[in-house]
Structure formats: structure tokens, C-alpha cells
Amino acid sequence: GESVGLHLPTLSVQEGDNSIINCAYSNSASDYFIWYKQESGKGPQFIIDIRSNMDKRQGQRVTVLLNKTVKHLSLQIAATQPGDSAVYFCAENHGGSNYKLTFGKGTLLTVNP
Amino acid sequence: EAQVTQNPRYLITVTGKKLTVTCSQNMNHEYMSWYRQDPGLGLRQIYYSMNVEVTDKGDVPEGYKVSRKEKRNFPLILESPSPNQTSLYFCASRLQGPLGGYTFGSGTRLTVV
Numbered sequence: 001g002e003s004v005g006l007h008l009p010t011l012s013v014q015e016g017d018n019s020i021i022n023c024a025y026s027n028s029a030s031d032y033f034i035w036y037k038q039e040s041g042k043g044p045q046f047i048i049d050i051r052s053n054m055d056k057r058q059g060q061r062v063t064v065l066l067n068k069t070v071k072h073l074s075l076q077i078a079a080t081q082p083g084d085s086a087v088y089f090c091a092e093n094h095g096g097s098n099y100k101l102t103f104g105k106g107t108l109l110t111v112n113p
Numbered sequence: 114e115a116q117v118t119q120n121p122r123y124l125i126t127v128t129g130k131k132l133t134v135t136c137s138q139n140m141n142h143e144y145m146s147w148y149r150q151d152p153g154l155g156l157r158q159i160y161y162s163m164n165v166e167v168t169d170k171g172d173v174p175e176g177y178k179v180s181r182k183e184k185r186n187f188p189l190i191l192e193s194p195s196p197n198q199t200s201l202y203f204c205a206s207r208l209q210g211p212l213g214g215y216t217f218g219s220g221t222r223l224t225v226v
Contacts, residue, residue: 031211032211032212034214036214041219041220042219042220043117043203043205043217043218043219043220044156044203044215044217045217046214046215046216049212049213049214051212089155089156091214093211099144099207099209099210099211100158100161100171101158101214101215103148103155103156104155105153105154105155106155
């Protein structure tokens, strides 16, 4: 889930397990959401997106679920691999003409071999 | 290769010495943005540009300037850097329109002493 204070939420999983990373977003007017992955020393990398008229979208080994009722987003990673170890951010687009994305503070995923 | 290129990757400077961080993208994206990333605070938008000669403030613009004279370049200027601008900076670009994520650069780690 979202971070509190200076500490990132962390999730530690075993290689091969499924991972679920959660995100609570703030604005009920947000109409577009994206998950990003950030590896150490690199910029954020696009993983998957979802529009507000959908509640589920699948990619390769990843699924994003959107629950607009409770303003909650989750990222599911199947058969987690060591290369999935990274910080994962959700981002929301509030709409409007500037297409601004607001980022959550991230969750650190550690995959143990 | 489609990419956003930032320079330098690392920079140590002294308080008050003007500096410029360059950003260039080769994807013909209209929209470009600068973010800073700080522990516990996540990614915060500094400035953005919706096209050539069109720039606007983000959430934390104080102490920064930008320019957009050409579509591919979006430099970030610190006229008089201060220690509270020590941070990790990311440039990002995207196509105009409501959908689509940013492509991020690899980051510039700035230390102001």
C-alpha cells in the first residue's frame, strides 16, 4: 500500500510465488491509471495501464485491478522472478488538459531466490 | 532506440552556482515534464511543457526554470541552487492526449553543497 512517513512499504516474496502490490488513490475524478517499475539506479518504466471504464486489464505476467468504489488499484505479478525486484509506483491522471500524473510513493518488492 | 536522454547523470555543485540539466527525446513527443524524487515524498512534478514555447508550473516549481525552444529539448535550469534542491531528477516525455504513460530518462543525481 501507500507509504507513511519516510518508509516505503515493502513486500518480500519467494521466487515463483505471485505478488500483489496495492495502491490507494486520492481523486475520484481520476480516469486513467498506470503502474511503473523502478529498478535501482534507473528511471521509472511503464508496466501496464488501465482506464476508469475498466476494472481489470492483463499483460504479460501482470494484471491490474481497479476498484473505483473504494479508490483502490492493485498490481498482480504472476510467478515472480528475481528480476522483478524493484520499487513499484501507481500513478493517476486527474483528467484535465495538462494530462498530469500524480504518483504514489511506491512499494519495494524483494524477490528471494 | 526511442529514449529520453538526460545529462549529466551525476552532478555536485556549490550553493549559488547556476547549472543546467539537459533533456532530449527522440520520439517526437509533444509533452515533456521534469520530476524530482525524494525519499518519502515520491515523484513530484516541477514543470511541464505541452509543446514548443508552452510551459507551466507543476507542484514544486520554486527555484527552477525551464525552456522549450525546440520540440526535442527541455532543459532544467537552477539559477541559484540551494542544498534543499539536492535530489534525483527525472525528465519524461509522452505523446499528447489522455492516454499513454511517460517515458523517463535515467535520472540526474544532483548534490548542492
